[in-house]
Amino acid sequence: MTGDRDKMSCVEFQAQLPELVGSGADAGAHPHIQSCELCRALLSDLETIAEAARQLFPVEEPPEELWEHIELAIKSEEGEPGDSN
Amino acid sequence: MPRSRLTAPMRESTSLDLDKAVPVPTQPARRVTFAPAASPDPKQADALARAQAGDHQAFAQLYSLHKRRIYSLCLRMVGNIAEAEDLTQEAFLQLHRKIATFRGDSAFSTWLHRLAVNVVLMQLRKKGLNLISLDEAMEPVPEQSPGRSFGAPDLALSGAIDRLALERAVGDLPAGYRLIFILHDVEGYEHNEIASMLECSIGNSKSQLHKARLRLRDALRRSAQKEAQR
Ligand SMILES: [Zn+2]
Numbered sequence: 001m002t003g004d005r006d007k008m009s010c011v012e013f014q015a016q017l018p019e020l021v022g023s024g025a026d027a028g029a030h031p032h033i034q035s036c037e038l039c040r041a042l043l044s045d046l047e048t049i050a051e052a053a054r055q056l057f058p059v060e061e062p063p064e065e066l067w068e069h070i071e072l073a074i075k076s077e078e079g080e081p082g083d084s085n
Numbered sequence: 086m087p088r089s090r091l092t093a094p095m096r097e098s099t100s101l102d103l104d105k106a107v108p109v110p111t112q113p114a115r116r117v118t119f120a121p122a123a124s125p126d127p128k129q130a131d132a133l134a135r136a137q138a139g140d141h142q143a144f145a146q147l148y149s150l151h152k153r154r155i156y157s158l159c160l161r162m163v164g165n166i167a168e169a170e171d172l173t174q175e176a177f178l179q180l181h182r183k184i185a186t187f188r189g190d191s192a193f194s195t196w197l198h199r200l201a202v203n204v205v206l207m208q209l210r211k212k213g214l215n216l217i218s219l220d221e222a223m224e225p226v227p228e229q230s231p232g233r234s235f236g237a238p239d240l241a242l243s244g245a246i247d248r249l250a251l252e253r254a255v256g257d258l259p260a261g262y263r264l265i266f267i268l269h270d271v272e273g274y275e276h277n278e279i280a281s282m283l284e285c286s287i288g289n290s291k292s293q294l295h296k297a298r299l300r301l302r303d304a305l306r307r308s309a310q311k312e313a314q315r
Contacts, residue, residue, distance in 0.1 A: 018294070018296075019292075021092075021291070022091075022290070024092040042302075045302045049270075049301050052251055054271070055248055056161075056251060056255065057160070057161050057252060059154065060153065062152050062153070062156035062173055063170065066156075066170055066173060067145070070174050070177050073178050074178065
C-alpha cells in the first residue's frame with residue numbers, strides 16, 4: 001500500500017471532514033472531493049441523511065390526560081405555602 | 086448556494102422559525118398531527134399576556150398551542166413515551182413558574198422550545214448521561230476506513246431514503262449521538278447553541294454530529310442490504 005497517495009489523503013480528508021462540514025463551508029468544493037469518488041459518495045450520503053432528518057419524526061399528540069396531570073401539579077405547587085421563601 | 090447542505094438548515098440564528106424545524110411531512114404518514122402556527126399570532130400574544138398575569142385559562146390555551154411541539158421534541162430526544170410525557174409535564178410546570186420572566190426579546194415558541202430542551206438535558210444528566218464527555222460515555226465508533234464502503238450503494242443514488250429505517254436507526258443511536266443529531270439535524274440548532282446547551286466545545290459538537298451521521302449511514306446501508314437480500 002506504499003505510495004497509495006489517494007488512500008492516504010482519504011484518511012486525512014475524512015479526519016478534517018467534521019470541522020469542514022460543521023463550519024458551514026462548501027465541502028463539495030474541496031479539491032479532494034473533486035478527485036475522489038469514495039469521499040464524494042460519503043459526503044453525498046451524509047448530505048442525504050441530514051436532509052432526510054428534516055422529514056423525520058412527525059409531530060405527535062400527547063395523551064389527553066396529560067393536561068389534567070399538569071393542572072394538578074400546578075395546583076399543588078400553588079397550594080403549597082411557598083416552601084421557605 | 087452559499088452554505089453547505091450539512092449545516093443547520095432550517096433556522097437562522099436571528100429569526101428563529103421553529104415551525105420549519107418540524108416540517109409537515111409531505112406524505113400522509115401515520116400518527117401525524119399538524120403543529121399550529123407559531124408566533125406571530127395575535128391570539129397567542131393575547132393568551133401569553135394573560136397567562137403572564139396569572140390567568141389559568143390563558144395558560145391552558147398556551148398549552149394547547151404548544152403541547153404537540155414540546156411533546157414531540159421530548160419524545161425525539163428520549164425515545165420513550167412515558168418519559169416524554171413526564172418531561173412534557175415538567176416543561177410546562179417550569180413554564181408556569183417562569184412565564185412571568187419572559188420578556189419577549191425572542192419568539193415565545195423559541196424560548197419555550199429551549200426551556201424544554203433544558204428540561205430534557207437536566208433529566209438526562211440526572212440519569213447519569215455525561216453530556217460533557219460524550220466520547221467516553223460511548224463505545225468507540227468502528228474505524229471508518231474509506232475502503233469499506235467500496236461497492237456499497239451510494240445512499241443518494243439508491244433512491245429515496247427510507248424514512249422509517251432512518252427513524253429506527255436514530256432510535257438505535259447511543260443517547261449522546263442521538264441527542265446531538267436530533268438537536269442539530271432535526272430541530273435545527275446550530276453547533277454553538279448545542280455546545281452551550283451541552284456545555285461541550287463546538288468542535289466536540291461537530292465531531293459528535295459527524296459520528297452520528299456516519300453511524301446512521303452504516304445502519305442505512307445495512308438495512309438496504311438486508312432489504313436487497315430478501
Ligand atoms: Zn477520498
